[in-house]
Amino acid sequence: xxxxxxxxxxxxxxxxxxxxxxxxxxxxxxxxxxxxxxxxxxxxxxxxxxxxxxxxxxxxxxxxxxxxxxxxxxxxxxxxxxxxxxxxxxxxxxxxxxxxxxxxxxxxxxxxxxxxxxxxxxxxxxxxxxxxxxxxxxxxxxxxxxxxxxxxxxxxxxxxxxxxxxxxxxxxxxxxxxxxxxxxxxxxxxxxxxxxxxxxxxxxxxxxxxxxxxxxxxxxxxxxxxxxxxxxxxxxxxxxxxxxxxxxxxxxxxxxxxxxxxxxxxxxxxxxxxxxxxxxxxxxxxxxxxxxxxxxxxxxxxxxxxxxxxxxxxxxxxxxxxxxxxxxxxxxxxxxxxxxxxxxx
Numbered sequence: 480x481x482x483x484x485x486x487x488x489x490x491x492x493x494x495x496x497x498x499x500x501x502x503x504x505x506x507x508x509x510x511x512x513x514x515x516x517x518x519x520x521x522x523x524x525x526x527x528x529x530x531x532x533x534x535x536x537x538x539x540x541x542x543x544x545x546x547x548x549x550x551x552x553x554x555x556x557x558x559x560x561x562x563x564x565x566x567x568x569x570x571x572x573x574x575x576x577x578x579x580x581x582x583x584x585x586x587x588x589x590x591x592x593x594x595x596x597x598x599x600x601x602x603x604x605x606x607x608x609x610x611x612x613x614x615x616x617x618x619x620x621x622x623x624x625x626x627x628x629x630x631x632x633x634x635x636x637x638x639x640x641x642x643x644x645x646x647x648x649x650x651x652x653x654x655x656x657x658x659x660x661x662x663x664x665x666x667x668x669x670x671x672x673x674x675x676x677x678x679x680x681x682x683x684x685x686x687x688x689x690x691x692x693x694x695x696x697x698x699x700x701x702x703x704x705x706x707x708x709x710x711x712x713x714x715x716x717x718x719x720x721x722x723x724x725x726x727x728x729x730x731x732x733x734x735x736x737x738x739x740x741x742x743x744x745x746x747x748x749x750x751x752x753x754x755x756x757x758x759x760x761x762x763x764x765x766x767x768x769x770x771x772x773x774x775x776x777x778x779x780x781x782x783x784x785x786x787x788x789x790x791x792x793x794x795x796x797x798x799x800x801x802x803x804x805x806x807x808x809x810x811x812x813x814x815x816x817x818x819x820x821x822x823x824x
Contacts, residue, residue, distance in 0.1 A: 509677045510725035511701025512744055515756035520806040522764035525785065526564035528801040532790050536801045538588040538728070539771045539787035540597070547803060548597060549787055552585045553577040557597065557614060560803060570618045574603040582631075588685070588728075588771070590635045590643065592658075598623065598643055600632035610663075611635070611645060611656055624661040626654065634686035634728070636693065640712040642666075644693055648681035653695065653706075653714075667706065667714045674699035676725075685728035685771075696726040696739070703729065703737070721750055728771040730784065732808065738784050740769035743793045747772065747786055747806065760786065760806055767791045767799035774808075782808040 525547075528536065537552040545562040548569065555577070559569040575584035587600035597614040606628045613623040624643075626632055631649035638644050643656040644666065651672035655664050674682040676699040683704075685696040693706040693714070702722045707715035726739040726748075735752035738759065747760040747769050760766040768789040777783045783805050790801040 509679060510698075510741075510744065511676070511723050512725065512741065512746070513723050513748065513756040515748060515758050517761070518749070518757040518759065519761070519764060520759050520784070520808060521810045522760060522807075523805045524765050525562075525803040525805050526560050526566055528558075528566065528790075532800055533792045533798070534789065534801065535585075535770075535792045536768075536787050536789040537586070537770055539773055539785060539803065540589045540591040541773045541775050541785065542591065542595065545775070547785065548589055548591065549803070550586050550589050550599065552587060553792075555584075555586045557586070557589070557599065557620075564803075570597075570614045570620045572599065572601055572603075572612055572614075572620050573605070573608060574601050576604070578604070587633055588635045588646075590637045592637055598635055598637070600635050600645060602632055611643065624656045624663050626663060630654070631681070633681060633684050634695070636686040636688050638688050638693060638712075639691065639708060642712060644686050644688075646683040646686050646695060648684055648698075651682060653683060653686070653693075655712075667717070669717055671700070671702070671704055671717045671719070672697060676700055680725065685726065687729060687731060689731040694720065694729070694731075696729055698725045698727065701725045703739075721754075724748065724750075724756075727769070730772040730774050732774050732782060736808075738772050738774070740772050740786060742768060742770050742789075743791075745769070745791070747784070759784070760804065762791075762799065764806075765799070765802055765804045768793065768801075769804075777807070784808055 535552040538550045547560040555574040557570040560566045577584045584604040585602045590598045595616045599612045603609045610626040611624040614620045633648040634646035636644045641658045645654040653667045655666035672683045680699040684698045695704045703720045704717045705720040706717045727742040729739040737750040739748045745762040749757045749759045768791045771787040786804040791798045
């Protein structure tokens with residue numbers, strides 16, 4: 480009996496100590512990730528959120544004055560963070576309480592319009608509150624456009640011709656919301672938006688408009704799609720821009736470089752316009768559970784990638800503190816670039 484007890488304890492110890500290894504192996508079996516060399520960018524933490532740990536920080540956008548807005552999916556909150564890292568609750572949306580087993584009762588992705596209003600995807604448990612919410616510059620939140628009960632609202636992007644695009648992660652669909660009237664129409668339904676990989680993963684997820692086209696990440700299928708927008712606002716046939724990567728969110732640089740967050744894999748990836756992959760940041764630099772990213776400018780005029788990290792909310796064995804991480808995309812030199820202050824103008 481004593482030997483059996485010791486053997487059991489030993490086996491449990493091995494499982495606990497090896498948990499990060501087998502959990503990452505399981506994740507790799509479910510997701511697509513490119514075999515990319517490590518090319519780390521100089522990193523600096525802009526802000527940390529120890530008072531909201533563990534919480535699932537979902538989305539980040541950047542205002543003209545250099546302030547950030549971030550959504551806390553599990554709390555139904557939007558926070559404002561100054562360029563100096565000071566943070567405060569900005570708005571609360573009655574979406575929850577959050578329920579993990581069916582991923583219900585959440586506040587999702589953010590988009591910021593030219594007037595400074597935020598638009599937020601909300602998967603509220605009360606179906607009358609499910610849809611796209613608008614948060615004014617004063618922090619007042621209200622339902623802007625309701626969505627059907629079978630929609631899993633996720634990524635959001637403001638497009639041309641007065642449209643707001645919304646990803647439906649449960650079905651191969653992208654919805655369009657009219658910014659003037661709040662009317663909702665089905666903009667695109669296509670097989671390339673299907674969840675062809677693991678059903679544990681969302682289908683169409685992040686959305687971004689770049690150079691007049693809408694781009695979408697299909698996390699389950701491991702693709703990034705480019706969807707041309709016709710002059711009248713209708714979609715053209717989607718095309719695969721990149722494959723072999725289960726991205727959560729992503730951001731473009733003006734030169735066409737693409738930066739992707741991989742959430743539970745703790746990596747920020749860079750895809751060059753020529754198709755070369757590299758790993759821009761890992762957990763060693765603070766990219767612990769990267770969910771969202773946005774490109775801005777530092778005080779020296781150089782590009783900076785700001786990455787929102789949830790601290791490893793989805794993988795308890797890889798825990799850190801949620802943060803906003805600044806990655807210098809054009810460091811002045813390798814010797815002192817870590818001491819730069821890559822804040823917005």
